[in-house]
Amino acid sequence: MTVRLLLISPPAGRALxxxxxxxxxxxxxxxxxxAREAAPELPPYERLLTAPSARCRQTAGVFGRDAVEVPELAGLDAGRWRGRPLAxxxxxxxxxxxxWLSDPAAAPHGGESVRELCARVTGWLESAGxxxxxxxxxxxxxxxxVLTALNAPGSAFWRIDVPPLTATELTGRAGRWNVRVGRAL
Structure with missing residues (x-):
C-alpha cells in the first residue's frame, strides 16, 4: 500500500x-x-502524528485533531548538551x-549519534501504515x-536544511520513495 507522509517542522521556538x-x-x-496561520495550508490527512517534544505537540494541537504521539519520532538525544547554547x-x-558534525557515528555528548537516530526513524518508516x-x-x-528515502549516506545529514513550518512529503513504500522537500506553509 502506498504511504503519503507529510512531515511538518514546527515553528522555530526559543531554543532554535x-x-x-x-x-x-x-x-x-x-x-x-x-502555526495557526499555516494550518489552512495543510492538505487533508487521515492520521495526525507528533513527536513527543513540546513544540511538536503544541503545533499538532493547533492543527485541530488529537495527535498520536510517536516515541520513535523523538528528536535527537543531545545528552549532556541538552539546553546548552551551541557557541x-x-x-x-x-x-x-x-x-559530532563530521562523523555520523559520533555521540560525544553521551546521547544519540546521527547514525542511531537514522536507524530509529528508518525502522519506524518501514512499519508506517x-x-x-x-x-x-x-x-x-x-x-x-529524507536520508532514508534517498538511501543517502549519514554524512549528508547536516547538509539538509529544514526551515520552520515547512512541509516535506514522502510518497511510496519501503525501498521505493519519492521526496518533495521544503514547501512553505
Missing part, C-alpha cells in the same frame, strides 16, 4: 532562535500564531563538536527520513 540544544521549552504565543559547547569542547499521514516532527527527523 537562541542556537541552543532543545530542552523542551514550549512555544511562545507568536510561534503558535504562526558555549563549541568553545568548551571544539573537538567533540567537530566530531498506508494512507495519508501528517507528522509534526523536529528538523532532524525530517533530515533522517
Amino acid at each position: 532562535r537562541e542556537a541552543r540544544f532543545d530542552d523542551g521549552t514550549p512555544l511562545a504565543p507568536a510561534d503558535l500564531t504562526r 558555549e559547547v563549541s568553545a568548551a569542547e571544539p573537538d567533540a563538536v567537530a566530531a 498506508g494512507g495519508r499521514t501528517l507528522a509534526v516532527v523536529e528538523p532532524e527527523i525530517v533530515r533522517a527520513l
Whole structure:
C-alpha cells in the first residue's frame, strides 16, 4: 500500500532562535500564531502524528485533531548538551563538536549519534501504515527520513536544511520513495 507522509517542522521556538540544544521549552504565543496561520495550508490527512517534544505537540494541537504521539519520532538525544547554547559547547569542547558534525557515528555528548537516530526513524518508516499521514516532527527527523528515502549516506545529514513550518512529503513504500522537500506553509 502506498504511504503519503507529510512531515511538518514546527515553528522555530526559543531554543532554535537562541542556537541552543532543545530542552523542551514550549512555544511562545507568536510561534503558535504562526502555526495557526499555516494550518489552512495543510492538505487533508487521515492520521495526525507528533513527536513527543513540546513544540511538536503544541503545533499538532493547533492543527485541530488529537495527535498520536510517536516515541520513535523523538528528536535527537543531545545528552549532556541538552539546553546548552551551541557557541558555549563549541568553545568548551571544539573537538567533540567537530566530531559530532563530521562523523555520523559520533555521540560525544553521551546521547544519540546521527547514525542511531537514522536507524530509529528508518525502522519506524518501514512499519508506517498506508494512507495519508501528517507528522509534526523536529528538523532532524525530517533530515533522517529524507536520508532514508534517498538511501543517502549519514554524512549528508547536516547538509539538509529544514526551515520552520515547512512541509516535506514522502510518497511510496519501503525501498521505493519519492521526496518533495521544503514547501512553505
